[in-house]
Amino acid sequence: QVQLVESGGGLVQAGDSLRLSCTISGRTSSTYAMGWFRQAPGKGREYVARIMWNTGSVYYPDFVKGRFTISRDNYKNTVYLQMDSLEPEDTAVYYCAAASRAGPLLTSPHAYDTWGQGTQVTVSS
Numbered sequence: 405q406v407q408l409v410e411s412g413g414g415l416v417q418a419g420d421s422l423r424l425s426c427t428i429s430g431r432t433s434s435t436y437a438m439g440w441f442r443q444a445p446g447k448g449r450e451y452v453a454r455i456m457w458n459t460g461s462v463y464y465p466d467f468v469k470g471r472f473t474i475s476r477d478n479y480k481n482t483v484y485l486q487m488d489s490l491e492p493e494d495t496a497v498y499y500c501a502a503a504s505r506a507g508p509l510l511t512s513p514h515a516y517d518t519w520g521q522g523t524q525v526t527v528s529s
C-alpha cells in the first residue's frame with residue numbers, strides 16, 4: 405500500500421503553465437501504474453494521464469495531448485504533471501492515483517486503489 409500527496413495547484417491565467425507533484429510513500433514495489441485524474445464541480449472524475457511504473461510508458465486522452473506531460477522521478481518517488489497552455493476548461497481538482505494491478509481499464513478511476521487528497525487548479529480567462 406502507498407500513500408499519495410499532491411501539491412502544486414493554484415490560480416493561473418489562461419495560457420499559463422503549472423506543474424503538479426505527487427509524492428509517493430510506502431510500498432512502491434506494489435505499484436503498477438500512476439494516474440492523474442481531475443474533477444470539475446458537478447462532473448465525474450476524468451482521466452488525464454498515466455505512467456506505467458516499471459516501464460515509464462505514458463498515455464494521454466486526446467484532449468490533453470501536446471499540452472500535458474506526465475513524468476516520474478524514481479529517486480524522489482514523485483510523479484509530475486506538467487500542464488501548459490492552460491484553459492479555463494482545465495479548472496478542476498486534480499488527483500493522483502496508484503493502481504496495484506494490471507488491467508484493461510486504466511483510464512477508469514475504478515482501476516486505481518489509492519488516491520491523494522487532490523489539489524485545486526483554477527484557470528481564469
